[in-house]
Amino acid sequence: MSMPAALDVMRGELEDAAAHLGKLHDLRFKPMFGGLMAWLDEKPCAWLTPSGLALKLAAADQSALLQLAGASRLIAMPGAAPSRHYIVLPAALSRDTVQLASWLAKHAEGAVSRRSAASSPRRRR
Template sequence: MNAGLEALRRDLEDAATHLGRPHDLRVKPMFGGLMAYIGEKPCAWLSAQGLALKLAAIDQDELLACEGAVRFQHKPGGPPSRGYIIVPPWLCRDTARLAQWLSRSAEAASATPKKRPRPKARP
């Protein structure tokens, strides 16, 4: 695994431990990066761009006000994500502050209703 992704994973794990939720955090490889889940709900995306947290709109604005925070882009030159914000590297290294943001991400994820399965088309 990429050393940068491994470092971001450790930062995220440290934040989950700080919250007392290390066993709730799951990280799975996906599309060349890592998807992180808390309570089985997606909360973060780790990629070459950095650690992106899935946040509610009100929290997105607050994080974007921090120096170095930007919207995640799934593809270079593609549209910015509506829900994921890249956490500045300086904040990733501050376990207590990252834990606060991870908590907000977990709250937003738990507030998101489950998608209902699409009804099957009748022949």
């Protein structure tokens, strides 16, 4: 199965960002719903779609990214609600390896804090 050229370009941009962070070997891709799903450290981190590269971010990091011109919430299919987690990056940001790497690092930090919160024992009253 051949990959559309735009998805191949986005994949290369994400690989460059992961390499910049020293995590290229922790990045995986799998075809999904007409695009590519990317995993970093075995956690979903991005969805590469015809709409653009959508990064999965914690709620605390989303507002800063959404303030950038060209950023928007991913709408996976026509008529679907906007994603609560995935933000489509402006094209200029995804082509900037250093900036993309910093946002990818924010994803990884958010994934670690979500994992820590989920694994912490709950108190009984």
